[in-house]
Amino acid sequence: MTAHCLPLVFLFVAGSITALVLASGCLDEGPGPDDRIIQTIPPAEASALIEEMEGVPDFVIIDVRRPGEFAGGHIPGAINIDSALFSDHLNDLDPDGTYLIYCQRGVRSAGVREMMREAGFREVYEIEGGMSAWQAAGLPVVTD
Numbered sequence: 001m002t003a004h005c006l007p008l009v010f011l012f013v014a015g016s017i018t019a020l021v022l023a024s025g026c027l028d029e030g031p032g033p034d035d036r037i038i039q040t041i042p043p044a045e046a047s048a049l050i051e052e053m054e055g056v057p058d059f060v061i062i063d064v065r066r067p068g069e070f071a072g073g074h075i076p077g078a079i080n081i082d083s084a085l086f087s088d089h090l091n092d093l094d095p096d097g098t099y100l101i102y103c104q105r106g107v108r109s110a111g112v113r114e115m116m117r118e119a120g121f122r123e124v125y126e127i128e129g130g131m132s133a134w135q136a137a138g139l140p141v142v143t144d
Contacts, residue, residue: 035122036117036121036122036123037122037123037124037125038113038116038117038121038123038124039124039125039126040106040110040113040125040126040127040128041125041126041127041128042127042128042129042133043127043128043129043133043134043136043137043139044137044139046100046102046125046127046134047137047139049100049125050075050077050100053098056098058094058096058097058098059097059098059099059100060079060093060097060098060099060100061075061077061078061079061099061100061101061102062078062079062080062081062099062100062101062102062112063075063078063079063080063081063101063102063103063131064080064081064082064083064086064101064102064103064108064109064112065080065082065083065103065104065108065131066082066084067080067082069104069131071143071144072143073131073135073141073142073143074131074141074142074143074144075102075131075134075139075140075141075142076140076141076142078102083103083108083109083111083112086112086115087115090115090116090119093121095119095120095121095122096122097121097122097123098122098123098124098125099116099121099123099124099125100125100126100127101113101116101124101125101126101127102126102127102130102131102134103130103131104130104131104132105129105130105131105132105133106126106127106128106129106130106133109126109127109130110126112126113126
């Protein structure tokens, strides 16, 4: 390649990069998956989250255990949606809400967490170790 062609090559590369950047900005369809928060947190952090979100209408605590397990004791303010039936209720939940989910030890809630991730939910926290870890930490449990 001769020296007089180098400025043309540079302009072509710079122009191509600029066009790609502009095109990607125009094609953006809103927040991407990287803008979501889907994570497992320890019970103490979950408790702090509950305190922080108190009174926020789109914050929901979901116990995904069976109804009998839920009746035996659950986190104050939690609702019960059995993990076996969770997919039937997915469309009833706002994907832009903030959710704290748990089961007994974390197995069932991990499946629900992934289901919510795949459905495009924006903010989902799962309690690490589930209700067992919550109780071991001495955090509050209620029965209704």
